[in-house]
Amino acid sequence: MTWPREGAAGGPAAGPATAVPVAGGAAVPGWSVGLDVGGTKTLGVLVAPDGASGPGLRLPTPRGPDAVAATAAEAVRRLTGDAGLVPADLAGVGIGLPGIVDHAAGRVEHAVNLGITGGVPLAADVSAALGGVPVVLENDLNVAALGAAHLLPGPGTDLAFLALGTGLAAGLVLDGRLRRGAGGAAGEIGHLVHVPGGRPCPCGQRGCLEQYASGGALAAAWPGPGDRPAPVALFEAAAAGDPSALAVRAGFADAVAAAVRLLLLTTDVAHVVIGGGVSELGDPLLAVVRAELDRSARDSAFLAAMQMAGRVSLAPRGVPVGAVGAALAGRKES
Ligand SMILES: [Zn+2]
Structure with missing residues (x-):
């Protein structure tokens, strides 16, 4: 399976496009960043309002809540910066994690592979580091399912x-x-x-x-x-x-x-x-x-x-399915 519009997102000329009106008065979603935080690596991707994703980013995942939050914020800054955007241009950020996640509260209850236990308000921490951009947390399987649904034809x-x-x-x-x-x-x-x-x-x-x-x-x-x-x-x-x-x-x-x-x-x-x-x-x-x-x-x-x-x-190879799904979750498509 090939990416529908590979590389369509990004580039300095792309610019922010939050809530662009389309025919019929509906609005399309804005830019979003998705992060798939695994035990060893954090994969990130910027997704354009039309659902196309830009090139992926890979960073090593550190251990502990503060380091995980800092790495997530750094990934968002790099992905937006590479596309000529700033975090404030984003409709949202979605983060998938391997563990027990309280989606509504934006809290990681337990993610042993990341060194996180005891209920960490990771969504608020990452949001604060990015100047208030909305951040959504999901279980990593959930974002993978969202990403796979988005990538299937039809x-x-x-x-x-x-x-x-x-x-x-x-x-x-x-x-x-x-x-x-x-x-x-x-x-x-x-x-x-x-x-x-x-x-x-x-x-x-x-x-x-x-x-x-x-x-x-x-x-x-x-x-x-x-x-x-x-x-x-x-x-x-x-x-x-x-x-x-x-x-x-x-x-x-x-x-x-x-x-x-x-x-x-x-x-x-x-x-x-x-x-x-x-x-x-x-x-x-x-x-x-x-x-x-x-x-x-x-x-x-x-x-x-x-x-x-x-x-x-x-699952399609060479596509960060979980990160794409996280980006869709970040713009509230879940
Ligand atoms: Zn068992």
Whole structure:
């Protein structure tokens, strides 16, 4: 998938365009910046009023609330400055974080990978550092789902974003609206028990789905040679016919297919978009997941009728999906 209007945003001549009137008296949103703050890197992008994004920015993520806030503010200053704008030109800033986020209060309750605990008013802190620009916080899965919905061709506003990273979780955009959940835990399907009495999970249960269908699970099951990521080494060995690699890959595909079925049977979303680090495997990953979905539908007219394999796709590569979604959240499109 290619970016619809790559590079359309930015450039000194672009200028601010907040709330430009269009035909019919409606207003289009203004410029916004989205930040996807991960455990090691912070990805940022400036999104134009028409939804096109400029070049991305990558900064190392420091630890601790003050340093995270300072890095976020610095990223916003750089992204706006590179486009000839200033932070005050922005309609808003959105920040996605891996942790428990109180969206309404703009507070990070817990983000252990960022060294944040105990309820930090990060939205207010970043806003203050930027002279009062509105700042919105979201869970990182939520911004990834928003970004994926924005990037899909066509209506594309009904999807689950299934992230296969260190763990396993999903973000949901249902009928065009982000589903956060009553307690903010919508899509935490990684802790559904997949194998009763199976591998222990840090959540306290045994046999959780994410112990079988995640990058962390693959790294544990296939330590590999160490010179390239575990998923790559595993899929190479399986493609070469290594019987133990084939067995590990089959168990992984079975668990990912279970996650897809769970999402489709619960929400009947139009699309399940697979993202996260493991999705960089590309088509070989999609092929084994689709094959497993087809296999499970072979004996079930019910599952076959849902055409699950055809609804699964991969997140676009080379696009900071989470940062784009954060920018949309920042201009209140969620
Ligand atoms: Zn668990």
